[in-house]
Amino acid sequence: MATDLKTATEDDIGVGEYQYGFHDSTDKYVFTARKGLDRDIVAQISEMKDEPAWMREFRLSSLETFWKKPLPLWGGELRNLDFQDIHYYVKASLGQERNWDDVPDEIRKTYDRLGIPEAERKYLAGVKAQYESEVVYGSLHEDLAKQGVIFTDTDSAMRDHPDLFREYFGTVIPPADNKFAALNSAVWSGGSFIYVPKGVKIEFPLQAYFRINSENMGQFERTLIIVDEGASVHYVEGCTAPTYSSESLHSAVVEIIVKRGARCRYTTIQNWSSNVYNLVTKRAMAYGDSLMEWVDGNLGSRLTMKYPAIYLMEPGARGETLSIAFAGKGQHQDAGAKMVHCAPNTYSRIISKSISKSGGRASYRGLVKVANGATGCKSNVVCDALLLDSDSRSDTYPYMEIDEDNVVIEHEASVSKISDEQLFYLMSRGMTEAEASSMIVTGFIEPLVKELPMEYAVEMNRLIELQMEGSIG
């Protein structure tokens, strides 16, 4: 498999160990929108999808909002991002299949290489595979479907469950929330729609896999998850893209509603190639005595700006974000979390671990907000950064807006370097310098990795080891 991936294409800019930088031919694509962004393109996307008029209007008005909103001046460097140099809609195959054998060969091979069908057989309750702008494969265990669980792509959900869809769509993240939420609202395509009925507890994870294949591609999936009272779900997403010398854009919107007594865990292992701008808005509303957890692993991309948020809407709601960022050469991970305590006796915890190497930059940016009257809230924030060399950089930007006195807010931050003494100690036990560094890094993120299901923990450790290979020299 490794040799396969190393048959480097001319577009490969040689960023080292990125494993998923291969790409497929785009000759057989069903449709590729011309580059650029304007009303015509947005109208064309809506038309191709045969959408109701309200959605077409929603898209067009979101586009206006997008033009009006300024680029954020904080976070990462966005000025090189040319919004007119991107294909906003690319359809690679005709429809969504329920059997891998029916997925076009080239696309299926890609998912085979990524190990998705194998994972599905072993430990997943359902899978969506999105390739470019559309979902090309979908499955859900039969017994879950019988219990009323819906796991489909967001376009199909609009068509097949219009009332449920319209009740929640855009309610957690309105288009005017920020420039990139507006962009997604204008050109969104694909993404997952999940509804878990009252009291249904899904034991195994549902997984979506997002793959960008063509150059100068923009992927704008839109995910909406509703976990009804007392239900629970674990949703996992993975992301990769080919390595190109020009930029691709991934700008998703993820909205989640966790009703009373429900639980939702959303795990991301983002491993985009280093030419991808990853600008994502993720937000959850957590109601009484519910639990929302974001587990957010950011390993790839040129620039990631992502701050999964949890609004704690009713007493007893709990929110937790575990975040791992790895910034290698030429990468900037500006990641963190937002916790908004809107009701009394709500609880939040943020644990962030970042690693920077070879000149990479990892920033933690987080907000803890307690509204006036939200008494008895507790929040605990811990961010630890590990620098592997003196060229690399780590920043912490913790924001707190506390409008209530009777609360407990804790914040701890640390920055450390791999110490010579740790290296010497491990090397004196037979570890090479690279192995020793890798072991220290693995240990650093262990408190987070142990929260992942076994298979993802193994994958995360493997990815970190790959990132570490050849880093010492």
Next chain:
Amino acid sequence: MSSLLKVENLYVSIDDKMILKGVDLEVRQGEIHALMGPNGSGKSTLAYALMGHPKYEIVDGQISIDGVSLNELEPDSRARMGLFLAFQYPVTVPGVKVADFLRHAVTNVRNPNRKEGEGLIPMREFRAELKSRMDELGIEAEFARRYLNDGFSGGEKKRMEILQLAMLRPKFAILDETDSGLDSDAVRFVSEAISRLAGPDMAIIIITHHERLLEFNRPQLTHVMLAGRVVERGEAALAHELHDQGYAGVRLRHPEAAAEEQEAAAALAGKQPVLAK
């Protein structure tokens, strides 16, 4: 055939300051040696230099095992050649489980030609071996699941070093004040463990200020360091004398080295008032 660790005319500096000034030492596999000397005489520097700490620069002389020079080798290569240092102050490596760490270490040391990424020794086999070593040493099973030295007491850290020694079974083990800072029960534990591990396949170099460790582990030879050199060698009786009477006698017999020692101490003490101005 038993292996030979040889140190010849070794000069070592730290930050351009010469600490070792011509050390000679020969240790054969299976022997027990004691290395004694007052604070600052260079015992720990010798231990670190043998293991290859990057800050300890070999200015002159030779370290070798069976004629193969170690001077240019990284610490991991030295470990794979059968050298081991039990640290006086073992560092903490958070998040790394003792068992995982040991499995990597044991794999590397037993397969010196292993390439990175090649398989580790089989889990089942490793677990069984770890368990029996821990049982022999009276170490609780829970130890294996803890993070390496993280939150360990002084005594636990030293036990951890001994467990590593037991698992790695080096040809040459240097114990750098493994008895320091321990209560008498803990010293007895270390002492008994060493005597159990010692044998024809392992040489042990015990760096110590006390006699306790040497009671169970009688050294064939005691080396006394002063001002960066080995100034005296003798049998167990020498260690006994040093324990009873301290280093006054050694200083008397080696006035030149004693003077150097005083100079170095004065230079160190002299620094502080200068800075205070």
